[in-house]
Amino acid sequence: MIPPIARRFVAGESAASVMDHARRLNDDGIGAILNLLGEHYDGREAADEDARTYCTLLDEIGKTDLDACISVKPSQLGLDVGEGVFRENLERIVEAAAANDGFVWMDMEDHTTTDATLDAFEAQVGTYPKMGLCLQANLKRTPSDIERLAGLPGKVRLVKGAYEEPPDIAYTDKARIDEAYRENLELAFRAFDAGIAVGSHDPAMLDYAAGLHEVHDTPYEVQMLMGVREDAQRELAADGITVYQYAPYGDRWLSYFYRRVMERKENALFALRAVLGR
Numbered sequence: 201m202i203p204p205i206a207r208r209f210v211a212g213e214s215a216a217s218v219m220d221h222a223r224r225l226n227d228d229g230i231g232a233i234l235n236l237l238g239e240h241y242d243g244r245e246a247a248d249e250d251a252r253t254y255c256t257l258l259d260e261i262g263k264t265d266l267d268a269c270i271s272v273k274p275s276q277l278g279l280d281v282g283e284g285v286f287r288e289n290l291e292r293i294v295e296a297a298a299a300n301d302g303f304v305w306m307d308m309e310d311h312t313t314t315d316a317t318l319d320a321f322e323a324q325v326g327t328y329p330k331m332g333l334c335l336q337a338n339l340k341r342t343p344s345d346i347e348r349l350a351g352l353p354g355k356v357r358l359v360k361g362a363y364e365e366p367p368d369i370a371y372t373d374k375a376r377i378d379e380a381y382r383e384n385l386e387l388a389f390r391a392f393d394a395g396i397a398v399g400s401h402d403p404a405m406l407d408y409a410a411g412l413h414e415v416h417d418t419p420y421e422v423q424m425l426m427g428v429r430e431d432a433q434r435e436l437a438a439d440g441i442t443v444y445q446y447a448p449y450g451d452r453w454l455s456y457f458y459r460r461v462m463e464r465k466e467n468a469l470f471a472l473r474a475v476l477g478r
């Protein structure tokens with residue numbers, strides 16, 4: 201069972217609990233991006249099992265009127281086992297999405313996976329356009345990846361990047377990453393008519409995106425994580441901005457919870473206060 205302290209960031213262990221969470225989000229005018237926790241499987245069984253779970257989840261979402269979609273990690277679908285395994289599992293998930301008119305987001309992992317992830321996205325989105333791919337502003341290659349994807353259907357989620365990367369291929373300085381985020385936002389707002397997702401909690405980046413929307417009229421949505429700036433999520437939605445919350449679930453919640461707590465002093469203090477009971 202997930203302890204109360206972790207429930208701020210993780211919607212529950214079961215599909216039913218994350219669907220309930222999605223319903224509550226929808227009641228507040230917020231869409232849900234459901235992510236089954238799991239990554240870096242070294243055997244295909246676990247990867248196949250998670251792919252099956254995603255297919256069932258898409259079927260379940262399809263039976264409801266929920267504004268909910270899924271987001272998958274390449275290494276969760278077997279990329280560490282082999283690119284073929286990853287591609288097969290992704291294809292099964294996209295088929296289930298197509299049968300249910302569902303939407304599939306692909307998370308982006310560290311730079312060693314970027315090419316395989318882009319290739320797999322390109323291979324699928326041509327036949328099923330209700331897909332989106334995450335790109336990371338800290339990687340120096342991202343402007344050319346935006347250019348590469350520009351003519352394709354599908355959406356792009358721009359994030360700053362969560363992985364520690366080597367300085368020859370990535371910006372490592374916070375201010376430079378912020379600058380790259382703005383540059384990439386600008387490129388994306390020009391390049392993608394289908395719209396882009398601003399995956400950030402940073403008020404400065406959200407203001408910048410709102411300004412670009414005024415100039416280019418490109419549709420955009422804001423995506424934030426469960427448990428992070430939830431008041432802002434509700435306020436943005438009340439102001440008429442499309443907001444999606446990334447809501448993880450599943451029994452592999454511990455390492456995800458640990459990452460959230462360690463990435464920010466305020467989150468660590470929240471955890472400490474919860475443990476101390478005040």
Ligand SMILES: Cc1cc2nc3c(=O)[nH]c(=O)nc-3n(C[C@H](O)[C@H](O)[C@H](O)COP(=O)(O)OP(=O)(O)OC[C@H]3O[C@@H](n4cnc5c(N)ncnc54)[C@H](O)[C@@H]3O)c2cc1C
Nearest residue numbers: 307308334359360361362399400401402423424425428446
């Ligand atoms: C929906 C979503 C999906 C993501 N998917 C991926 C992915 O596939 N691959 C990947 O590499 N990364 C992903 N990330 C993570 C991302 O790369 C960043 O590591 C993470 O979002 C932190 O960057 P930031 O832009 O939110 O703000 P930061 O640069 O961390 O912080 C900037 C400012 O934002 C505000 N802020 C940030 N966090 C908080 C908080 N907890 N509470 C209050 N204010 C806060 C503060 O004002 C802060 O000064 C995803 C993020 C989101 C939101």
